[in-house]
Amino acid sequence: MxxxxxxxxxxxxxxxxxxxxxxxxxxxxxxxxVKPLPMSLLSRMDALKAKADLARARSVILEG
Structure with missing residues (x-):
């Protein structure tokens, strides 16, 4: 792949x-x-995305 x-x-x-x-x-x-999202929710979403990106990067390294 x-x-x-x-x-x-x-x-x-x-x-x-x-x-x-x-x-x-x-x-x-x-x-x-539409009401704006609270900053705490946006911060949490950013943290989850960063964690997912890191896991994806590790996955690519392990597969490659």
């Missing part, structure tokens, strides 16, 4: 994420339908 990075896929993902953030920003500021 090889790890191949696709710039086209990454670019498309970045565009989708950017559009999502734009829509979410509009919903939050204009319509008021």
């Amino acid at each position: 090889t790890n191949v990075f696709s710039f086209a896929t990454a670019s498309n993902e970045a565009k989708v994420e950017s559009k999502f953030v734009e829509l979410l920003d509009n919903e939050t500021k204009i319509d008021g339908k």
Whole structure:
């Protein structure tokens, strides 16, 4: 199994994420339908993502 990075896929993902953030920003500021998440929840999500990234990196090293 090889790890191949696709710039086209990454670019498309970045565009989708950017559009999502734009829509979410509009919903939050204009319509008021979406409330901001608490910073404690965002911090916890960041910590979990970092832990998952580390585990994924270790997995690649062990498989390679």
